[in-house]
Amino acid sequence: MRNLLFILVLALTALRAQGVAAAVVGEIVGQGGQKFPIAVSPLKIMSSVSSEVARLSTGIADAMVHDLELSGWFKVLDRSAYIEDAQKTGITLGTFDFKDWSTIGAEGLVKGGFSVQGEEITVELRLFDVYQNKERIGKRYSGRLRDYRRIAHKFVDEIIHQFTGIPGVFNTRIAYVSNSGGRFKEIFVSHLDGSEKFQVTNNHTINLSPSWSSDGRSILYSSFKDRNQALYLFELFSGKEVKFTPKGPARYLSGKLSPDGQTVVATLENAGNSNLYLLDRSGNVIRRLTDSPGIEVSPSWSPDGKQIVFVSDRSGSPQIYILEVASGKSRRLTYNGNYNTSPEWSPTGERIVYTGRVGSRFAIFSIPVEGGEPRKLTSESADSEDPTWSPDGRFIAFSSNRAGRYHLYVMQASGENQRRLTGSGGDDTKPSWSPRLD
Amino acid sequence: MKTQAQPAVIAMLCGLAALLAQACAPSTTAKPASSLPPAPAADSARSGSAGEGQRGATKESPTGRSSLDDLKSGKAPVTSAVSPLKDVFFDFDRYDLSAEARSALRVNADWLKQNPAARVEIEGHCDERGTNEYNLALGAKRAQAAREYLVTLGVAAERLSTTSFGEEIPVCRDANESCWKQNRRARFVIAPSRPAS
Numbered sequence: 015m016r017n018l019l020f021i022l023v024l025a026l027t028a029l030r031a032q033g034v035a036a037a038v039v040g041e042i043v044g045q046g047g048q049k050f051p052i053a054v055s056p057l058k059i060m061s062s063v064s065s066e067v068a069r070l071s072t073g074i075a076d077a078m079v080h081d082l083e084l085s086g087w088f089k090v091l092d093r094s095a096y097i098e099d100a101q102k103t104g105i106t107l108g109t110f111d112f113k114d115w116s117t118i119g120a121e122g123l124v125k126g127g128f129s130v131q132g133e134e135i136t137v138e139l140r141l142f143d144v145y146q147n148k149e150r151i152g153k154r155y156s157g158r159l160r161d162y163r164r165i166a167h168k169f170v171d172e173i174i175h176q177f178t179g180i181p182g183v184f185n186t187r188i189a190y191v192s193n194s195g196g197r198f199k200e201i202f203v204s205h206l207d208g209s210e211k212f213q214v215t216n217n218h219t220i221n222l223s224p225s226w227s228s229d230g231r232s233i234l235y236s237s238f239k240d241r242n243q244a245l246y247l248f249e250l251f252s253g254k255e256v257k258f259t260p261k262g263p264a265r266y267l268s269g270k271l272s273p274d275g276q277t278v279v280a281t282l283e284n285a286g287n288s289n290l291y292l293l294d295r296s297g298n299v300i301r302r303l304t305d306s307p308g309i310e311v312s313p314s315w316s317p318d319g320k321q322i323v324f325v326s327d328r329s330g331s332p333q334i335y336i337l338e339v340a341s342g343k344s345r346r347l348t349y350n351g352n353y354n355t356s357p358e359w360s361p362t363g364e365r366i367v368y369t370g371r372v373g374s375r376f377a378i379f380s381i382p383v384e385g386g387e388p389r390k391l392t393s394e395s396a397d398s399e400d401p402t403w404s405p406d407g408r409f410i411a412f413s414s415n416r417a418g419r420y421h422l423y424v425m426q427a428s429g430e431n432q433r434r435l436t437g438s439g440g441d442d443t444k445p446s447w448s449p450r451l452d
Numbered sequence: 453m454k455t456q457a458q459p460a461v462i463a464m465l466c467g468l469a470a471l472l473a474q475a476c477a478p479s480t481t482a483k484p485a486s487s488l489p490p491a492p493a494a495d496s497a498r499s500g501s502a503g504e505g506q507r508g509a510t511k512e513s514p515t516g517r518s519s520l521d522d523l524k525s526g527k528a529p530v531t532s533a534v535s536p537l538k539d540v541f542f543d544f545d546r547y548d549l550s551a552e553a554r555s556a557l558r559v560n561a562d563w564l565k566q567n568p569a570a571r572v573e574i575e576g577h578c579d580e581r582g583t584n585e586y587n588l589a590l591g592a593k594r595a596q597a598a599r600e601y602l603v604t605l606g607v608a609a610e611r612l613s614t615t616s617f618g619e620e621i622p623v624c625r626d627a628n629e630s631c632w633k634q635n636r637r638a639r640f641v642i643a644p645s646r647p648a649s
Contacts, residue, residue: 197523197526198523199620218524219520219523219524220520220523220617220620220621222584222585222620223584223585238520238617238620241520242615243588243615243616263613263614265592265615265616267585267588267589268585268588281585281589283588283589283592283616285596285614286592286593286595286596286597286599286614287592287596288588288589288592309586309589309590309593311585311586311588311589312583312585312586325583325585325586331545332545332582332586353545353582355582355583355585355586356583356585369583371582376581376582399583400583443584444584
């Protein structure tokens with residue numbers, strides 16, 4: 015496929031890969047629903063395995079298919095149309111027939127194999143260009159058998175890197191709040207496909223507002239577990255937790271770690287007034303950031319840590335403002351609508367995503383950081399709230415009740431390709447997308 | 453199942469809760485960096501114990517359990533109809549007091565003056581619309597508005613504390629105005645009598 019070769023040439027000649035390759039990709043796999051047709055073959059089984067482990071042949075392929083379709087850039091051809099038997103052909107050039115794939119309309123092809131020794135799996139994966147009859151990526155991964163999905167996510171991130179110059183974001187996690195159908199709200203972490211679900215809290219109260227540290231190793235959240243709402247900084251791998259308690263009868267409503275991990279911006283509520291404060295990592299107040307008699311909540315850092323976007327009702331209704339941390343000056347960002355909240359600053363720095371009320375419903379909008387016309391990304395036929403950016407700034411995860419209860423969804427930053435992530439049987443809300451992980 | 457509330461000093465309870473919070477951190481099993489530790493065990497050491505800030509009910513009133521206590525024990529956080537302290541209601545996204553709200557607050561102020569040892573925690577609540585964080589702040593505004601009015605009616609400020617549960621502990625969960633308006637409330641929970649600290 016001539017256009018695919020063009021992208022790869024650009025990447026190899028090390029032009030500004032992000033800008034140029036992305037612009038070229040826009041013609042092929044970008045907006046308007048034009049998707050790149052790719053086939054993902056079941057994996058060849060390359061060692062003697064139990065029938066249960068043999069199911070990873072399609073299990074690993076399914077995990078890759080899920081990610082490719084979630085990205086919105088690929089049309090994955092249906093496995094029922096595949097001609098070759100993956101167990102009877104090879105996985106390297108010359109050991110299979112490209113015609114088996116071009117005849118079904120594939121322009122890209124993922125093939126591979128795996129072998130298992132005890133609890134260890136080795137997976138070999140390759141991306142082929144069907145028209146050029148060439149291999150584009152070849153990788154070998156080893157890990158624990160039960161981590162096989164992570165291998166699939168990593169390879170899809172490589173595929174996306176190949177196509178766009180920027181690695182994909184599927185080897186990441188989402189932290190979120192779920193009531194699992196009951197009355198308590200606990201915090202969970204899982205992969206985007208819902209696998210490897212880990213429960214961060216289990217205290218049978220209300221836990222809210224999870225957010226990640228930049229190194230992906232800690233989660234900050236607020237909780238009523240000690241009766242008065244406080245912030246907790248939980249280290250995922252050690253299990254250690256630090257509690258932030260304000261002095262006196264005040265309460266912390268939420269907080270976010272700065273990009274450099276050294277400070278926390280927190281909403282402190284005292285005597286009915288909620289304002290933003292800057293804290294250190296132990297929860298001690300460094301200084302107060304806002305000083306209004308109203309409600310100032312929901313802060314989110316700019317990627318360079320110099321500004322904070324937040325919500326204030328100082329104009330009479332909740333609107334989005336941006337604060338310059340050093341000077342303390344703030345400016346208003348939103349002028350459309352009478353209820354705008356939950357702002358998040360994109361990792362690439364140019365846009366703010368937020369939730370705004372439209373009629374009686376809530377929809378997700380994005381707006382340039384300098385201000386201007388907001389772009390509505392979701393339909394107000396249902397509620398869509400709590401947006402969070404992927405670490406590459408190309409996707410937004412959010413919570414919506416369009417299918418009944420609140421579930422988590424992902425869409426491209428343009429609003430296209432909205433797909434459901436979870437279906438836990440309860441209400442899943444307040445997603446926070448992790449940074450890229452290991 | 454909790455039965456009779458134990459009379460206890462709140463300060464000691466809060467201190468105990470803080471100690472337990474540190475002691476009951478999730479388990480720290482050494483694991484390779486790429487794996488996550490098991491989910492923390494349910495805080496059974498705390499759930500039925502003093503750390504939850506159990507409130508002793510004074511003899512005069514059936515109110516004595518906070519909405520958080522109700523949530524934990526599976527009860528609806530509804531104020532009993534025979535409670536001497538009335539709920540106060542608000543309009544959407546507002547925390548100003550209507551004439552009806554002020555009238556209910558006068559009833560509450562009268563009771564508080566007749567029971568000078570009683571202390572009250574005022575809880576602010578919201579309906580489910582809007583974001584959780586904004587609603588936590590709005591609930592705090594509602595609780596504070598009620599508190600300030602009670603103070604103007606002559607109730608000593610030290611007897612009144614405030615908290616907010618935002619939209620988190622509603623009395624009903626339907627997505628319609630007849631439910632929403634029940635949730636936009638300030639609720640008055642009697643705390644055990646003790647000297648002001």
